[in-house]
Amino acid sequence: MDYTQGFHTHSYNGETSFNDGHRHRYSGETGAAPDVPGHKHALDGRTAVADRHMHSYAFTSGPEMGSDGGHVHYYTGITGFNDGHRHTMSGYTSIY
Ligand SMILES: [Fe+2]
């Protein structure tokens, strides 16, 4: 990792897939990553409560997409198991 580079984060938010009769909202800020080509960000946290439970999640985004005007990251992952099921999460981060 090149520590002479700056670091940045992105925000993200969305709703999980529909499973077991409900979805969960989620929002957060990614982990920091250096301003270099091919970087990825960690996403970890917990969904909002729905149907009286929540899910934890932890996965890594894809590499940056875009260039001069800023970049975003596509992400897709699976939540932790709770209340007998999991959900998937996918979308794009905010622009940096
Ligand atoms: Fe759930």
Ligand SMILES: [Fe+2]
């Ligand atoms: Fe980024």
